[in-house]
Amino acid sequence: MRNIVFEFKExxxxxxxxxxxxxxxxxxTMLGIFIGITVVVLMSTAIKGIDNSFQKGISALGSDVLxxxxxxxxxxxxxxxxxxxxxxxxxxxxxxxxxxxxxLAIAPTTNSRRTVKYKDRRVESVFLNGSTSEYVKxxxxxxxxxxxxxxxxxxSSRHVAIIGSEIAKxxxxxxxxxxxxxxxxxxxxxxIGVLSEQGSVILGPFNPDNxxxxxxxxxxxxxxxxxxxxxxxxxxAINPGMVAETKDEAEGIMRKVRxxxxxxxxxxxxxxxxxxxxxxxxxxxVIQIAxxxxxxxxxxxxxxxxxxxxxxxxRERTREIGIRKAIGAKRRTILIQFLLExxxxxxxxxxxxxLAAVILSMVVNQFIPTSVxxxxxIIALVVSLMTGVLAGIAPAYMAAKLDPVEALRYE
Amino acid sequence: xNIINIEHISKVYHLGIEEVHALRDISLRIDKNxxxxxxxxxxxxxxxxxxxxxxxxxxxxxxxxFNGQSVSTMSDNELAKIRNKEIxxxxxxxxxxxxxxxxxxxxxxxxxxxxxxxxxxERAKQTLIxxxxxxxxxxxxxxxxxxxxxxxxxxxxLVSNPSIILADEPTGNLDSKIGEEIMQLFEEIHSKGNTIxxxxxxxxxxxHAARIIRLKDGxxxxxxxxxxxxxxxxxxxxx
Ligand SMILES: Nc1ncnc2c1ncn2[C@@H]1O[C@H](COP(=O)(O)OP(=O)(O)OP(=O)(O)O)[C@@H](O)[C@H]1O
Ligand SMILES: [Mg+2]
Numbered sequence: 001m002r003n004i005v006f007e008f009k010e011x012x013x014x015x016x017x018x019x020x021x022x023x024x025x026x027x028x029t030m031l032g033i034f035i036g037i038t039v040v041v042l043m044s045t046a047i048k049g050i051d052n053s054f055q056k057g058i059s060a061l062g063s064d065v066l067x068x069x070x071x072x073x074x075x076x077x078x079x080x081x082x083x084x085x086x087x088x089x090x091x092x093x094x095x096x097x098x099x100x101x102x103x104l105a106i107a108p109t110t111n112s113r114r115t116v117k118y119k120d121r122r123v124e125s126v127f128l129n130g131s132t133s134e135y136v137k138x139x140x141x142x143x144x145x146x147x148x149x150x151x152x153x154x155x156s157s158r159h160v161a162i163i164g165s166e167i168a169k170x171x172x173x174x175x176x177x178x179x180x181x182x183x184x185x186x187x188x189x190x191x192i193g194v195l196s197e198q199g200s201v202i203l204g205p206f207n208p209d210n211x212x213x214x215x216x217x218x219x220x221x222x223x224x225x226x227x228x229x230x231x232x233x234x235x236x237a238i239n240p241g242m243v244a245e246t247k248d249e250a251e252g253i254m255r256k257v258r259x260x261x262x263x264x265x266x267x268x269x270x271x272x273x274x275x276x277x278x279x280x281x282x283x284x285x286v287i288q289i290a291x292x293x294x295x296x297x298x299x300x301x302x303x304x305x306x307x308x309x310x311x312x313x314x315r316e317r318t319r320e321i322g323i324r325k326a327i328g329a330k331r332r333t334i335l336i337q338f339l340l341e342x343x344x345x346x347x348x349x350x351x352x353x354x355l356a357a358v359i360l361s362m363v364v365n366q367f368i369p370t371s372v373x374x375x376x377x378i379i380a381l382v383v384s385l386m387t388g389v390l391a392g393i394a395p396a397y398m399a400a401k402l403d404p405v406e407a408l409r410y411e
Numbered sequence: 412x413n414i415i416n417i418e419h420i421s422k423v424y425h426l427g428i429e430e431v432h433a434l435r436d437i438s439l440r441i442d443k444n445x446x447x448x449x450x451x452x453x454x455x456x457x458x459x460x461x462x463x464x465x466x467x468x469x470x471x472x473x474x475x476x477f478n479g480q481s482v483s484t485m486s487d488n489e490l491a492k493i494r495n496k497e498i499x500x501x502x503x504x505x506x507x508x509x510x511x512x513x514x515x516x517x518x519x520x521x522x523x524x525x526x527x528x529x530x531x532x533e534r535a536k537q538t539l540i541x542x543x544x545x546x547x548x549x550x551x552x553x554x555x556x557x558x559x560x561x562x563x564x565x566x567x568x569l570v571s572n573p574s575i576i577l578a579d580e581p582t583g584n585l586d587s588k589i590g591e592e593i594m595q596l597f598e599e600i601h602s603k604g605n606t607i608x609x610x611x612x613x614x615x616x617x618x619h620a621a622r623i624i625r626l627k628d629g630x631x632x633x634x635x636x637x638x639x640x641x642x643x644x645x646x647x648x649x650x
Contacts, residue, residue: 328495328523
């Protein structure tokens with residue numbers, strides 16, 4: 001046991017001496033592993049960063065909100081079957097609302113895309129969300145200014161609007177949006193509320209920051225026909241623990257509203273954030289595997305470089321190995337010595353790569369949100385160490401099993 | 412008590428289809444505190460025999476007992492241990508580690524023996540002083556003369572107090588004056604009770620030994636008491 005400790009120390013000493021003796025070669029070898037580790041860390045950091053902001057954005061949808069819709073999200077079911085389903089209309093929504101006991105809030109939603117203008121400023125193709133006053137209770141919206149539209153305002157289809165923070169920034173750079181009259185699709189609306197920044201940039205038009213909220217009646221009156229258009233019923237459970245029960249109740253009520261017999265299948269879908277999550281996870285899974293493969297490849301190339309150099313090193317130092325064996329070095333001793341040498345190269349290269357990646361991701365952070373996690377640091381170091389050991393095994397084994405007489409004779 | 416007892420040893424090298432019989436049938440007994448010289452023409456198998464005696468190589472057939480232990484059946488690790496503790500090897504070409512200073516070169520066998528830092532440093536230093544290099548301990552091999560290098564190599568062979576010192580043409584790369592100094596050193600080492608076996612081409616070097624074995628074509632041709640022979644009877648096991 002004590003011997004192993006000494007051999008370890010001696011091995012490290014030899015490793016550093018060998019690295020110093022061949023500075024340029026060592027540096028070039030390290031470059032391979034340096035690039036590999038930098039890429040690995042950057043990649044996982046970027047994935048992590050995108051993931052984080054997506055998680056944030058998706059949680060804005062609310063894990064306790066159900067979306068009763070004609071369409072099922074991310075379904076592999078036949079598109080035609082869903083297309084042929086009956087549209088959900090306002091009458092059904094009213095029936096549903098009267099029967100449902102469990103939900104915290106129920107709101108019908110529909111949407112449209114229109115250009116929004118204020119004087120000479122404009123935003124094209126803005127996502128218009130139409131709903132009732134209860135809609136705000138199905139969200140976690142916070143307000144920069146003003147309020148959501150009231151029951152009376154939504155029932156009487158007033159021309160009032162609440163705008164997302166990005167829309168507000170585009171139309172009112174000076175932040176004086178309140179009570180201004182804007183044109184949505186050529187129709188005048190009065191701004192009664194401005195949302196504070198809600199979610200992440202990733203979700204694009206589905207991010208409330210880029211949306212405008214108006215009473216559902218005004219959408220039907222001005223922009224979309226009531227017929228041939230389906231609405232979505234947003235249902236929020238009292239708390240996340242009640243989601244399952246709320247969903248069961250909602251399904252029962254919808255079947256009743258639709259007059260389905262017990263042997264008929266649902267002609268509607270109840271969607272949850274989960275479905276989106278699953279879909280997202282499988283996409284991210286593919287990205288991660290692809291990323292891992294690419295980065296793994298660059299590490300592999302680095303490892304081959306190290307293996308090559310280690311073979312050269314063993315050949316060059318054949319005589320030295322012979323000498324060491326002649327004075328009592330065991331196979332194990334030689335094996336440890338060369339493994340230490342290759343792992344030292346990799347660990348140094350990997351550490352530098354890690355530092356470079358951290359610095360780079362700080363720079364990138366200015367554009368896309370990234371985050372370097374402790375586990376990434378540990379993984380990077382472990383991976384570089386493992387690369388060193390794996391790349392070193394074949395050359396070290398070759399060195400260890402050299403015949404001492406042959407090795408001493410080597411010129 | 413024999414330190415070394417070899418019986419009917421042979422060594423065959425295979426070069427493609429050709430077989431080289433480096434050693435044919437050699438039997439030898441070597442006592443504690445003997446001073447033995449091995450002589451013979453080039454290619455007669457001297458180095459092969461030395462490597463065998465030094466546990467660097469194993470025989471193709473025959474028996475080798477070292478201090479009563481059977482070397483012929485030992486594993487690689489056991490051989491390494493014997494080389495480390497029981498045998499001190501001195502080579503014609505010194506075979507020092509070029510990047511290490513004299514002290515570290517001498518210390519190395521003790522590193523492999525697992526001695527603590529302070530103790531092995533101290534012993535290595537003392538051994539260097541003993542061979543007359545007390546003022547050169549931090550010199551690298553390329554900063555030393557040939558004779559000094561061989562002294563470092565001898566110190567390395569001595570440092571772990573081995574049972575025998577093996578020297579394969581230790582003066583072969585040195586001029587005769589320096590060679591004579593090195594032989595003087597071996598003489599001293601022998602007088603302290605060490606067993607020494609050395610290979611040489613020079614009769615005057617062999618003169619130092621008490622017993623001379625002459626090899627020819629992988630066989631012992633002659634086993635004789637040297638001119639300074641002070642042992643009663645050569646131990647010859649050949650019939
Ligand atoms: N590894 C080997 N492969 C093949 N043949 C070998 C090998 N080592 C030694 N021999 C052969 O064995 C014979 C004895 O070699 P050895 O080195 O023991 O001679 P030697 O007596 O030491 O000679 P010298 O005085 O020149 O050093 C030689 O014929 C040599 O060619
Ligand atoms: Mg020879």
